[in-house]
Structure formats: C-alpha cells, structure tokens
Amino acid sequence: MFDNLLLGFSASLTPVNLVYCLAGVTLGTVVGVLPGLGPVSSIALLLPLTYKTELLSAIIMLSGIYYGVQYGGTITSVLMNIPGEASTVVTCIDGYQMAKKGRAGAALGIAAFGSFLAGTFGIIVLMFLAPPLAKLALLMGPPEYMALMITGLSLVIFLSSRSMLKSVMMGVLGLLLGTIGMDPISGQIRFGMGIKNLMDGIDLAPMAMGLFGMAEVFSLLESKGGSTGFLDVRTKLREILPDRKDWRESFLPITRGTIVGFLIGILPGGGAVMASFISYAMEKRLSKHPEKFGTGAIEGVAGPESSNNSAAIGAFVPLLTLGIPANVVMALLIGAFMIHGVNPGPLLLRDNPVLFWGIISSMYVGNIFLLILNVPLIGLFVRILKVPSDIMAPVITIICFIGAYSINNDSSGILIVMIFGVAGYLMRKFKYDPAPLILSFVLGPLMENALRQSLMLFRGDVSGLLQRPIALFFLALALFLFLSPLVSKLLKRRFSRPVFVDDE
Amino acid sequence: MKSRDVLSGLFLFLLGGIFVIGSLNYSIWDRYGPGPGFFPLVLGGLFSLLSLALILSRALGFAASGEVLTESDSLKPSQISKTLVYLLFLVFFYLVFGRLGSVLTIFAFMMIAMVFLNRRSLGMSVTISAVTAVLVYAVFVRLLGVTLPGGILKEVIRFY
Numbered sequence: 001m002f003d004n005l006l007l008g009f010s011a012s013l014t015p016v017n018l019v020y021c022l023a024g025v026t027l028g029t030v031v032g033v034l035p036g037l038g039p040v041s042s043i044a045l046l047l048p049l050t051y052k053t054e055l056l057s058a059i060i061m062l063s064g065i066y067y068g069v070q071y072g073g074t075i076t077s078v079l080m081n082i083p084g085e086a087s088t089v090v091t092c093i094d095g096y097q098m099a100k101k102g103r104a105g106a107a108l109g110i111a112a113f114g115s116f117l118a119g120t121f122g123i124i125v126l127m128f129l130a131p132p133l134a135k136l137a138l139l140m141g142p143p144e145y146m147a148l149m150i151t152g153l154s155l156v157i158f159l160s161s162r163s164m165l166k167s168v169m170m171g172v173l174g175l176l177l178g179t180i181g182m183d184p185i186s187g188q189i190r191f192g193m194g195i196k197n198l199m200d201g202i203d204l205a206p207m208a209m210g211l212f213g214m215a216e217v218f219s220l221l222e223s224k225g226g227s228t229g230f231l232d233v234r235t236k237l238r239e240i241l242p243d244r245k246d247w248r249e250s251f252l253p254i255t256r257g258t259i260v261g262f263l264i265g266i267l268p269g270g271g272a273v274m275a276s277f278i279s280y281a282m283e284k285r286l287s288k289h290p291e292k293f294g295t296g297a298i299e300g301v302a303g304p305e306s307s308n309n310s311a312a313i314g315a316f317v318p319l320l321t322l323g324i325p326a327n328v329v330m331a332l333l334i335g336a337f338m339i340h341g342v343n344p345g346p347l348l349l350r351d352n353p354v355l356f357w358g359i360i361s362s363m364y365v366g367n368i369f370l371l372i373l374n375v376p377l378i379g380l381f382v383r384i385l386k387v388p389s390d391i392m393a394p395v396i397t398i399i400c401f402i403g404a405y406s407i408n409n410d411s412s413g414i415l416i417v418m419i420f421g422v423a424g425y426l427m428r429k430f431k432y433d434p435a436p437l438i439l440s441f442v443l444g445p446l447m448e449n450a451l452r453q454s455l456m457l458f459r460g461d462v463s464g465l466l467q468r469p470i471a472l473f474f475l476a477l478a479l480f481l482f483l484s485p486l487v488s489k490l491l492k493r494r495f496s497r498p499v500f501v502d503d504e
Numbered sequence: 505m506k507s508r509d510v511l512s513g514l515f516l517f518l519l520g521g522i523f524v525i526g527s528l529n530y531s532i533w534d535r536y537g538p539g540p541g542f543f544p545l546v547l548g549g550l551f552s553l554l555s556l557a558l559i560l561s562r563a564l565g566f567a568a569s570g571e572v573l574t575e576s577d578s579l580k581p582s583q584i585s586k587t588l589v590y591l592l593f594l595v596f597f598y599l600v601f602g603r604l605g606s607v608l609t610i611f612a613f614m615m616i617a618m619v620f621l622n623r624r625s626l627g628m629s630v631t632i633s634a635v636t637a638v639l640v641y642a643v644f645v646r647l648l649g650v651t652l653p654g655g656i657l658k659e660v661i662r663f664y
Contacts, residue, residue: 049650052650165554165557165558165561166558168554169516169551169554169555169558172547172550172551172554173516173519173551175543175547176520176523176544176547176548176551179523179543179544179547183530183540185540186531186539186540188530188540190526190527190530190540190541190544191523191526191544217590218587218590221586221587221590221621222583222584222586222587388622389621390617390618390621390622390624391618391632393590393617393621394613394614394617394618394621394636395614395636397594397597397613397617398610398613398614398636398640401597401598401601402606402640402644402650402652405601405652406644406650406651406652409651410602411598411601411602414597414598414601415598418591418594418595418598421594422591425587429508429579430508430509430511430512431505431508432512448543451538451543452537452538452542455537455538456536456537459537460537
C-alpha cells in the first residue's frame, strides 16, 4: 500500500504536476467564491485543455478545482451571506451570524481546518478502499457492467430536487443524444444528417459548457445588478486560528460530518450538497442546545464544511474503481479520461497504477495547498466578487468559445456551445435540470455497448442474466433506487391520513 | 407553470418522435442481437411517452411540488431582451472569429458587450477590451499552446 502511495507521490510531486495542482485548487477556490459559476461549469470550460496536457496533470488540476470549490464557497457564505456554492448554502445560516458577531475569522478558520481534516480522512479511506473494490470489479463482465450502468442511471432522479418525471425525461434525452454518431458495434453513423462533425457524436465539453456555462451567462445578464456590502474581515493569522473552545465544540461535528459526508459522496447521486444538509440536520438534532443553531453556532459551520469536503473525495471512489460517476463533475472527469483513451474503472489500477496512485497522492498535496491558500488570500478572493456582470458575462463567454474552438480547431464547437447554451437557458426557464442529461449522456453509450455485448453473449436470450448473480443484484438495486422515492411518497400519503376512531 | 409544461411537453414529444422515425432507417434487430436502430427506437418511444405523461398530468391538474415561477423565470420581453440581443452578439462572434482572428474578435466582442450591457465610457471599454484580448492571447496561445485563428492580424504582424 505504501509502496503504491510512494509511486503516486513520485508522479504527483513533479514540478509540473505541483503547478497544475496549485492552479486547480486556486481556480477552484476562486470559482467557489464566485456565486453562480460552479465546479461543473469551470471544469467544463477547462475540459478542452486536457487535449493538450498529460492525463495525470489534467486530472490533478480538474480534481483540484472540484474539492477547491468547497473551500471557496465558504468565504462568501460567511462574509456576505451569499453561498458561493450550493454545498455551502447551509454554512450561511450560522457562518454569517458568527461573522456579524465579529467571529468571521473563527468561522473561516474552523471551516478551513475542518475541511482539511475531512479531506485527508477521505483520501486515506479512498486509498484503502479502492484496491479491494477494483479487484471485486474485475469479476464483472458485460452483463454486470450493463447492470451497473443501469444502477448509475437509476439515480438520475436524485440529481434534481424538482419534478421526478422531468428528471427522468432529461435522463432519457441524454441517452438519446448519446446515440448520435458512430455506432461502436456496427460502425454505422446514426443521426449524422451528413454533417462531418456529428460523425463522432456530440462532444461532451461544448455541450456541458453550453448547458451550464452559457446558461449561467444568460442568467447573469437578466439578474438585477447591484453591489452587496460585505463585512470587513481581519485576516491576520492569529485571528483566523480557532481557539480551544472552538476546537472542543467542533471536534465531534467534524468527525461526524467527515464520516457521513464520505459515505454520501460514494453513492451515485449523492454529493457535497446533500452531505452538507444532512450534516447540519444531524448536528442540530444531536446538539444539547439546538436553539443556538441559526444564531452563530460553530457546530453549524464545522459539521457541514467537513461533510462537503469529505463527500467531494468520496465521489472519487466509484469513479476510480468502477468507472461510474457519482455526480455530474465525475461524469466530466470521465470525459477527460476518455479524451486520452483511458477507461476509468477496475482496470485503471492494474493498467495505469502511476495514474491511479498519482491522482490519490495529489489530493494530499491539494488539501495542504488549500489550507495554506485559504488563510492569507481571503481578502483577495473577496475582491473578485466586485467584478461587475457586464465584464464577467463576456469573459465567461470568451473562455467557453475559445475552449470549444480548440477541440477540433474549427468553429463547430462554438456552434454547439451556442445551441446548448440556448437549450440550457430555456431549460432553466421551463424548470428542467441539465444534470441528469449530462450523466446519462456519459453513461448511455457505455450502457448500450454493454447491453448489446451481453445480448450477443446470451445469443439474444435475456434469461441468461439469471446465471449472473452480481448483475441481478445491481438490477434489483437499480429497481429499488428508482422506485424508492415513489414508494416513500405513497407511504407518506398513506400514513399521514387522519385515522378516525369511534368514540365510545 | 402549467402552460409552460404543456408547451415543453409538446415540443419534447415531437423531438422523441423524430428519433423514433430516424431510427427506422437503421437495422433494429439482426441475428447477433439488437442493431444500431434498437436503442434510439426504444428511447425515442419512451421519451415521447414521458412527454405525453407530462402533458396529461399538467392538463389534469397535477403540479410538481416546489416548481414556483419567480421573476427571473419570466419570458416577458422586458426580462429577456438583453439575452436576445446578447445572442446576436454571439452569432457575430461565431461568424467573424475565423476571418477576423481571435484577438480582434475578442476585442470587438468585449467592446460591444460592455457598451451594450452597462454603457461604460469608450475609454474604459477600449482599455478593458484590449487587456482581455491580449490576456486571452497570452494565456491560451502562448502559454497553453492552443491554436487560434490569426485572421487579419496574422497577415499584418509577423510574430503572431
């Protein structure tokens, strides 16, 4: 195990990869500070650059953005009551109250240290969990992969907090869009319409940039401008460090948040947002003084902040071991792997150990960078918030277009960004979530391939699945996961009906 | 929200239908199993059915919980006019990028976007646009090695 880790460090501690790691976590922190521009949009914007860089360097940077965002979002949540990220919404509740009482430093400090500890714990568990999971996954063939992809797809309904029907519709649409291009088994071009650029299908990067980045630009244009005030924060080191009382009160919330966050992050459909909310609810439940929550309870910051960072690391477990994305960001990272012709999954550990352990070891380095960055640079990050939207909107547009152009060195990428930008904008207006679409778009071709290979294996006889217990398990799990929200809704309705008892 | 769901459901129903019809051009099933048309046929059909379910559910009065329209969701001309004009700027960018070159296109795009969005002074707009264009060139072309169209500048300036 430690030999493997040393192997990983030898790859991740090169000067080039250290620069990429630093760039990733810095960018992630900046992105986290900026409300609206989330990790999905920023990773989508940078995805085209992975064409030009080494895969390990690219993944190090993109991963750094992902877990760096959790740190950045905290800054605006505490200082301005504006959640920089969805996963830091809950930090606003008590973090901003602490800031109003002059304790912004303690809030930011405990968030930074709690996140560091949670992130480190997550990496250690990932290190131990990944190899046995990868070995187990080697027992899987096309039928098991097909069932696993179906399980991943069944969780699309958890990706949206809105209408389940619309989430499923967007999931199916993503699968449909994934059929455009060359059929991998017969070689036939499907829905190409004679357009050269559609022969290989729609590129993930411009699609994601359009759906998330450009849609965000359009929303920025329509939002009412105006400056928001912010609290003057002292950022001297001694005022950032939590005191003994803060540590005493935060120790258990950090521990609980870390464990809960990691477990939720592993689950496809789970993620930092869900983890932070669950942690907050749990801390309030377990607290001896729940009335303190909402008035500046440090537990209300320590727990969720640890939880969201731990979840961010946990999300890498299914990606690196099974090749299935736990959330949209992981789906984009799969895109980065595939651009380089590498399939993340159980064979990654065997065929690319340097890459595998390089990614894991880079997370240790990234977490240390984040801790160092967050302490002195808070003041600078807050200034970025002052960039007006009339400058921010065209700059984001330019980055999207340049990135899209660089994929094929022609303007077709720009056209795709524009088309999906309009689609993403309309999806917001009509309340459709793009996250299930992206997840299905990535998983769909993999699932179709596995399904057709399975049916060839069984010579068209589906009953062959009955002899594959692992596949059956995943299919049963998929069915359970898909139906569980419906069942719980029905049960809620059934048991909340008033029961009339006859009076005697 | 009800009318929007019915309208979007109708559009998506037709979209599913297009995939169904298109998939019939490919083999659905051959002796080895499902052909290239199988997946899009099944998915297109499912998609159309789900869209129909959405239309019917809204028509029968079932609404999704938590779907509330806010001011930012409005489709009134006063709300979306900025977006529509900005879209025209994007089309301009797409059309001239290859011919004019990246630096000049970015400069022109930033200029018109800032003047339109916030009516900044000409001097400020020129400065910010020029700085952005040069920075993008420096980072993407020189530092990251991305190939961008040189356009007119390439004809004129040797070192570009």
